[in-house]
Amino acid sequence: MRWSKTFIPTLKETPAEAEILSHKLLLRAGIVRKLTGGLYTFLPIGLRVLKRIEGVIREEMNAAGGLEVLMPALHPPEIWQQSGRYETARDVLYKARDRANKEWVLSPTAEEVVTTLAAGEISSYRQMPLNFYQISVKFRDEIRPRFGLMRAKEFIMKDAYSFDGSDEGAMASYQRMFNAYQRIFNRCGLKNFPVEADTGVIGGSHSHEFMVPAETGENDVVYCESGKYAANIEKATSAGPVNPTPITETALAPEKFPTPGAVTIANLVAAPYNVPACQQIKTLVFMVKSAATDQTQPVIVLVRGDDELNEAKFAGLIGTTIFRPATAEEIFSFLGAHPGSLGAVASTLAAEGKKWTVLADEALRGGKGMVTGANADGFHIRHIDIPRDIAVSQWGDLRTVKAGELCLATGKPLKIQRAIEVGHVFKLGTKYSEKLNARFLDAEGKSKPCVMGCYGIGVTRTLQAIIEQCNDKDGIIWPVAVAPYVVCLTPLSIAPGSAVMETAEKIYKELTEAGIEVIIDDRDERPGVKFKDADLIGFPIRVGIGEKSLSKGEVELKPRGGTLQLVKTEDAVGQILAAIKAKSA
Ligand code: ATP
Ligand code: MG
DSSP: OBGGGSOOOOOSSOOTTOOSHHHHHHHHTTSEEEEETTEEEEOHHHHHHHHHHHHHHHHHHHHTTOEEOOOOSEEOHHHHHHHTHHHHTTTTOEEEEOTTOOEEEEOSOOHHHHHHHHHHHOOBGGGOSEEEEEEEEEEOOOSSOBTTTTBOSEEEEEEEEEEESSHHHHHHHHHHHHHHHHHHHHHTTOOOEEEEOOOTTTOOSOEEEEEEEOTTOSEEEEEOTTSSOEEETTTOOOSOOSSOOOBOOOOOOOEEEEOTTOOSHHHHHSTTTOOOGGGBEEEEEEEEEOTTTOOEEEEEEEEETTOOBOHHHHHHHHTOSOEEEOOHHHHHHHHSSOTTSOOOBHHHHGGGOOOOEEEEEGGGTTOEEEEEEOSSTTEEEEEEEHHHHBOOSEEEOOBOOOTTSBOTTTOSBOEEEEEEEEEEEEEEETHHHHHTTOEEEOTTSOEEEOEEEEEEEEHHHHHHHHHHHSEETTEEOOOGGGOSOSEEEEESOOOTTOHHHHHHHHHHHHHHHTTOOEEEOOOSOOHHHHHHHHHHHTOSEEEEEOHHHHHTTEEEEEETTSOOEEEEGGGHHHHHHHHHHHHHO
């Protein structure tokens, strides 16, 4: 490709809208341009990278037995109603209306469509395993689209769906995808690692996210340095808080005491109360919609004063994602007090004779001498003996793990690292096949639902994650496998017929014949401008061809991020190929 014939609008200045480095580089290197928040146009260089990442994904998906298909992006809402996600995923669904005012859903993912396909096509166990995948546009009405392609309203996803006749088969499919994902991200040049992921309402233990360590990531990963444990913080467990919950053996009865103005854990930690946070009970109230009865009920959740409720774990325990924090008015009407003075001591709840659902975190189990709100504004209660005074309906792991807690697998302290989620593999089981009737006859002629898995890669997010990880002060450093062009030839004068241009053209021709993607910077620009642009865009190899070195029979070979070498003109192509090989290793 001739630089003058393509379109690479590099920017010297960093656009103010970009908060993180990779977003700045996306714009500065002329990879994308914003239409409006969360919506981007891929320019020629960006599209080339995207296609190369897709190429890697395709090769590995095909090698793992995936069959590429292309499903509609416009979905009838009926299938979303059938799966139940018209309700549970409503926040992210973009909807459109047609001329007859009928509603349509813009695909955020495609379990409903692929399961409908399977329902029509799969009838016998003999047809499985099957794995359909596609690489296509997805739409999500994100609360906070940001960081460029990282969290967009519209993005490219590779989504795959496996269908098996048995649980063992589904596990084998899962493992094949897991392995393929490791190869894909490694080939893309990304440092990445799989972590155990939240399985939410579907449950089960087979879900992993592929994470790219980065401070700008939106996930916290809890891991043990031994390499034996890593999990998304939404799912992570530990041996429990470092400081145990106090068990003060006293026979003292619960005692209400005035705490005017003390409405936070910290207020009670401070003088004159001096109650350590680990001795306090934090009381939260949620409005939960029951899937069975369709009714919304308040649920009280208790965690230790120094702990945070983990909403993913809470959703897992109650079996639904349809909940929200109760409003202050709702809370007052239920408990007779405002947030800051709430508690679940049975004697303070009894007023209306209501049967409360009280969920409590395991870390509170057995706590004695605890302090909590009295359900009366400006009052708390002390000497609480949890087993004696609080009627817990259900115990569970509801707290968020903190760094330094001990790993259940190794006993070593856990660490926490920010990371970008680029991929997700999930054993779904029969949730969708049951709801959408994807059934088959087994070897005995019995009708059974297909056992499914789903597997996603954020292709556009992966592109940006590579930039986030592979860069230096001068710009991007593309791994060879995904580079827009692998070699950038930079003739320092562009006079047609000059020795410089002739040499550049000859190397261009030979490299192209060797199957290498080359761009030749034939712009009438100063060398400094050309070098800066090449570094900013991040071509893995740059070859400078100037009169001075050429008169000595040499050209300059500069691997991006490496040191400049002078090579004999006649050896140039061989040396460039060797440098590419070295960089690809
Ligand atoms: P997140 O927690 O980041 O919102 P998710 O759990 O909703 O991700 P999945 O539904 O598993 O994501 O989608 C599969 C992949 O699609 C993710 O691993 C991620 O790489 C990508 N992805 C999801 N949402 C977006 C988005 N808004 N913009 C870009 N990529 C996305
Ligand atoms: Mg999401």
